[in-house]
Amino acid sequence: MSRIDATAEKTDIIDLEQVRGLIADDMSLVNSLIETSLHSEVGLIDKLGHYIINSGGKRLRPVVVLLSARAFNYSGEQHINLAAIIEFIHTATLLHDDVVDASLLRRGQKTANQRWGNEASVLVGDFVYSRAFQMMVEINSMRVMEILSEATNTIAEGEVQQLINRHDPETSQASYLEVIRNKTAKLFEAAAQLGAVISDRTEQEEQSLAAYGRHLGTAFQLVDDVLDYSSSSDELGKNVGDDLAEGKPTLPLLYAMWNGSEKDSAIIRDAIENGGKEHIESITSSIHSTGAISYTAELARKESQLAAHALDKLPPSEYLDALYALARFSIERQF
Helix, strand or coil, X not given: CCHHHHHHHHCCCCCHHHHHHHCHHHHHHHHHHHHHHCCCCCHHHHHHHHHHHCCCCCCHHHHHHHHHHHHCCCCCCHHHHHHHHHHHHHHHHHHHHHHHHCCCEECCEECHHHHHXXXXXXXXXXXXXXXXXXXXXXXXXXXXXXHHHHXXXXXXXXXXXXXXXXXXXXXXXXXXXXXXXHHHHHHHHHHHHHHHHCCCCCHHHHHHHHHHHHHHHHHHHHHHXXXXXXXXXXXXXXXXXXXXXXXXXXXXXXXXXXHCCHHHHHHHHHHHHHCCCCCHHHHHHHHHHCCHHHHHHHHHHHHHHHHHHCXXXXXXXXXXXXXXXXXXXXXXXXX
C-alpha cells in the first residue's frame, strides 16, 4: 500500500472543504489582505482586479502556503502575506494568459479581457504583479525574494515555451512536461517551499516541500488537460476544446496522434498546426479510443504519489494530513 493510500485510511480529511476548514481563520485573513492590497485609486484597476480575484477560484496555492507553514507549527504572520502574494502572482498570470490565448471564458464567466479589453487586462496584470513584489519587500527576507523572483521568471519562461510549442505537432512528451513544470508547477513549488522557509526548517525539509509542490502542480495540470476533453463547459469553467482551438499540443492530443489510425492522426496533426474545433467530435473520439485519457490520468496519479512520498519524513499533524489530502484531490476530480 502506498503512503498516500495509507494516509487516506487514517485521516478524516476526505475533501477540499475539510482542508479549508483547518485553515479557515488564516484564509479569512488572506482574503482581507488581498482585498486591501488590491485597492487602487485608479477605478479600472480596482474594478478589473476585484473581478478576477473574486471570480470563484479555489485559491489552492495560498492553501498550500498556509498548510505548509502550519505543518511546521509556524505561529507568525508572514504566511498570510505570502499566501496573498502567491495568489497575486497567479492572478497576474491568468490575466496575461487569457490575453495571449484570446480566451473568452474562465471559471464559468467572461474573462477580464472579454469584458474590458486586452490592453486593460495586460496593464492590470502588470499592476497585480508589481503589487506582489511590493508586498515581498515588506517581508524583508532575501530568501523569500530569491524563491519568488525565480518562480516568476520560470513561469515567464514556461509561457514562452508554451507559445513556441503552439501549433507544433512534433512537440515531445518531455517538452510538454517541461512547460507544465515551468508554467504551472513552479508556483505550487514556491508556495510549499515558503512554508518551510519562514518556519526556519532544514534544507532537506525545505526541499521536501518544494518537491511536494512541484509534483502536486504537475498532477493538477495533467488532470486539467484531461478535463479539456472529458468535461462539459459548466464543469470545466471554460469552453471545452479551447486547447484544441488554440493549437496547444497537450498530452491527450499528442498521445491520440501517436497511437490513432492514420486518418485520425492526420486530422489531429492538422488541428494542432492550424487550430480550430471543426473536427472536435472525431478528435475527442480518437482521444478516448486510443486510451489517451487513461494514459494521461495515470501519469497524473504517479505525480500525485510522488507528491505524497515527498512528505514521508515530515512530522505528523492534521496539517500534514491535509497536504496528503490535496495530493489525492488533485487526481480525484471528475474525468
